Amino acid sequence: MFYLKEWGATLVDLRLRGLFFVVTALALATGLAFRPALARLVQELSPEAYARPYFTALFDNSIDVAEVLGQLRARPEVAEVQPVGAREAGGALAGLLDRLGTDYRVKDGQLAAFGLRVILKEGAKVSGEKLRANLEAGIGTEHITVSDIREPRVGRIFGSHPIFRYLAGFGVAGVLAPLFLAWIAAYTLCFAHFTRRAWLVERFQRRRLVRAKTLAAGLGAVAALALVASIVVQGPDLVGVVLLVSVFSVPWALSMREARWRV
Numbered sequence: 001m002f003y004l005k006e007w008g009a010t011l012v013d014l015r016l017r018g019l020f021f022v023v024t025a026l027a028l029a030t031g032l033a034f035r036p037a038l039a040r041l042v043q044e045l046s047p048e049a050y051a052r053p054y055f056t057a058l059f060d061n062s063i064d065v066a067e068v069l070g071q072l073r074a075r076p077e078v079a080e081v082q083p084v085g086a087r088e089a090g091g092a093l094a095g096l097l098d099r100l101g102t103d104y105r106v107k108d109g110q111l112a113a114f115g116l117r118v119i120l121k122e123g124a125k126v127s128g129e130k131l132r133a134n135l136e137a138g139i140g141t142e143h144i145t146v147s148d149i150r151e152p153r154v155g156r157i158f159g160s161h162p163i164f165r166y167l168a169g170f171g172v173a174g175v176l177a178p179l180f181l182a183w184i185a186a187y188t189l190c191f192a193h194f195t196r197r198a199w200l201v202e203r204f205q206r207r208r209l210v211r212a213k214t215l216a217a218g219l220g221a222v223a224a225l226a227l228v229a230s231i232v233v234q235g236p237d238l239v240g241v242v243l244l245v246s247v248f249s250v251p252w253a254l255s256m257r258e259a260r261w262r263v
Contacts, residue, residue, distance in 0.1 A: 006210070007218030010190070010197050017189045024183040025219065029226035031176050032244040037234055039172040052079055054119045054152070055132055058145040065114050072116065075131060077124035084115030125149055180247065187251050212252060219248045 011018030031038055059068065072081045120128040132146050167174055198211035223244050230237065 003210070003213045003217035004221060006197065006201065006214045007221075010194055010214065011218075013197070014190055014193055017186070017193075021183075021186040021190045022222075024179065024186045025222045026226070028176070028179045028183045028247070029222050029244060030229075031179055032247065033223075033226040033230035033237070033240050034234065035172060035176075035240045035243070036237055038175060042167050042172050042175060052119050052122055052152075053125050053128060053149050054117055055128065055149045056084060056115060056117050056147040057135060058084075058115045059139070060143050062143055063114075063139065065116075068116065072118055077120055077127040077131060078118055079121045079124075080119040082117040082119065084117050120149070184251075191251075216252050219252060223248050 011022060014021070059065070069081060072078055118128075118131070120131075128149050132149065136144060136146055170177075194211050194214060198214060201207055201210045227241060227244065230240065
């Protein structure tokens with residue numbers, strides 16, 4: 001507990017530099033501990049995720065939604081199936097009726113009971129057209145209304161944006177590497193003050209290796225907090241644990257340099 005208090009007192013002395021050190025340490029520890037979740041987030045932000053073609057299918061109340069969902073999600077060309085809200089489904093149906101003309105009449109039983117947005121994998125537009133045709137043929141046009149296959153316009157924006165192109169190219173490493181560099185910079189800015197306080201404590205309280213023990217206590221607390229949170233939220237991730245312990249051991253090992261000259 002003494003060394004944890006010493007860690008906190010050192011950070012308070014450093015003020016903004018100390019805050020920068022804590023924030024970057026927490027960010028890096030969280031990123032390493034939640035590596036699988038971070039990888040999924042980066043993948044969802046990739047230009048390909050926003051540029052994937054899709055179509056919308058509206059079904060009447062005679063169709064079993066669970067059965068249709070299972071069939072669609074099992075298809076190799078389908079990346080994701082999302083439910084369409086009632087407002088969006090109603091708007092799509094209204095647009096269809098408007099294109100059919102004022103003479104067209106629809107029965108109450110044919111009104112859309114639910115809608116699904118079928119998002120195709122990249123490059124699966126041709127097989128997606130076959131899937132559309134099979135849906136209409138299998139279910140019947142009197143029970144289903146299928147839109148044309150579309151490509152989101154926002155995908156072009158994401159595809160040209162440098163940040164999202166960077167994330168697409170480097171993935172989760174593109175997030176963790178800048179966090180690591182920022183943390184090393186913060187550590188460098190704070191290291192001299194940790195050394196000065198450790199020297200004073202060793203001189204007047206007759207303790208040994210105070211700098212190393214103080215850093216071990218503080219960084220260990222940050223790493224433990226991130227690991228416990230990740231285990232509670234997503235379950236244990238052995239790779240994340242190994243990476244976190246390895247990365248946070250580097251500055252602690254550097255702080256042990258003075259131990260080489262002690263017997």
